[in-house]
Amino acid sequence: MDSAIVLVRALDLVGTFVFATSGAAMGVRRGLDLFGVLVLGCVTATAGGVLRDVLIGAIPPAALSSWLPLAIALVAGLLAFRFDRVLEKLRQPVQFFDAVGLGVFAVAGTQKALAFGLDWPMAIVLGMVGGIGGGIARDVLTARVPTLLRSEIYAVAALAGGLVVVAGASIELESTVGGLLGIVVCTSLRLLALYRGWKLPVATPRDDDG
Amino acid sequence: MDSAIVLVRALDLVGTFVFATSGAAMGVRRGLDLFGVLVLGCVTATAGGVLRDVLIGAIPPAALSSWLPLAIALVAGLLAFRFDRVLEKLRQPVQFFDAVGLGVFAVAGTQKALAFGLDWPMAIVLGMVGGIGGGIARDVLTARVPTLLRSEIYAVAALAGGLVVVAGASIELESTVGGLLGIVVCTSLRLLALYRGWKLPVATPRDDDG
């Protein structure tokens, strides 16, 4: 199972890199200066995990105990700042890795929350917080209504990944197996939603009033 | 005094329900999808208490230790999503229960902060944070200047409720009696401000410059 752990660690760093890229790209588009772009990249990559760790009492948060996540986020931000035109052309690979990052963060967050003794429904919620918190912070800092709340199946995929982790734990599946299964489910669901255009219902243009 | 505790518990759940309804209704109005509406409902119902608990060191926060508040917030969000037209017509009852929720959250937060050893002025501030934090998070997530900061007597009522709790404790009043008194003071003040149109002064259109 060692190789599975190495895989999860590697995916975690990939997730950090991709989330930081998405934050930095938003900063470039909104006309922030170099520092603002780097900060937005770091916040997008770490805010979800930091919030999750604060809420479960894992202090200092993982993103502040090691310099590696922050260093990766800074490199991603610098690259996004320098090569923002290239990024535009790469939209599909970015969306693919973003889906992988979502799966990894949601699964790792759920497992961490379970390890800190939270009940399983709350552990799934905290996994989701770890997966989507960064994107929400990115949008709040650029004064937009978070896109995650507006469209597409994103957080729901994170919940599904967390649910797989919990289900796996309840049938005493090895945690790396359950984790990998959760990542696959979350990432596939997100990618399917993207490419098929699945969306959740919206209330606004309704004519019946129940 | 048992019945008083039951009353406070029941009011706490009523407050959660009403705050979640207010968040979900805002989500519907801003065109969020079903998931966004549910998240906004849950955040509005729990963010104030979660922030308060993080600041006083009550980890994990109460809203994450039990599934009941989140379940109530989800039900409120689903109802608001389905019956948003009905909600419009119910504005007065919603405002009434919102005032009750504010009182309950402000009082319970002040008592909890006192129990965690904070000085009384800070306990009152943290009671207010618990009462108004959810509404502020709701407005930040929908990219608006929080309405609580702009108009009407709302947070001031929360401070008044907390002050009654502290005053009651200083004369060794039974804590449930002090709490109920605080809820009555806060809720009445809020309702009076609503129906009489009381507002706090605004600086902008001034002609003298001191």
Next chain:
Amino acid sequence: MDSAIVLVRALDLVGTFVFATSGAAMGVRRGLDLFGVLVLGCVTATAGGVLRDVLIGAIPPAALSSWLPLAIALVAGLLAFRFDRVLEKLRQPVQFFDAVGLGVFAVAGTQKALAFGLDWPMAIVLGMVGGIGGGIARDVLTARVPTLLRSEIYAVAALAGGLVVVAGASIELESTVGGLLGIVVCTSLRLLALYRGWKLPVATPRDDDG
């Protein structure tokens, strides 16, 4: 060295006052009522330090353990509300003290994070969080993209101040000497950037795409 400690304490209160003034002035400009102005002043003065303390596990945060910072922030808010026209004319002194406040908060935050056992790169980051967090919270609450992320050398000055503290500690400089040096470096850098119009590069109007 006692007088140096007294100096740092005094500067810390000056920083609180100036940051609160900047938040309250923004509240007046955005048409908030008296309460909103006071809240925005208090949040601007304390949010950075509170976030830093939550992240390093210093619970309850310093701003909630003593009533003094909050009282100073309230007085600053009341003055800003009453004398907002005067404030306009005082822009230069306000910017001067704001730079001093930034230096003090960045240095004190770095030292506190080191004392709580964080690695030095993270300690510098947390010092910066303490110095700029309030301004970011102020802008988020008034639904603006934080100005710190958009222009001028501000957070970079905070990082420089923190770096001086860390460098001083590594050559076993007395911590008050290192701290004062850090404050001088951060404040001077910020003032130079202000008066010379130094800015960081912005990505938007580029024609080469790397």
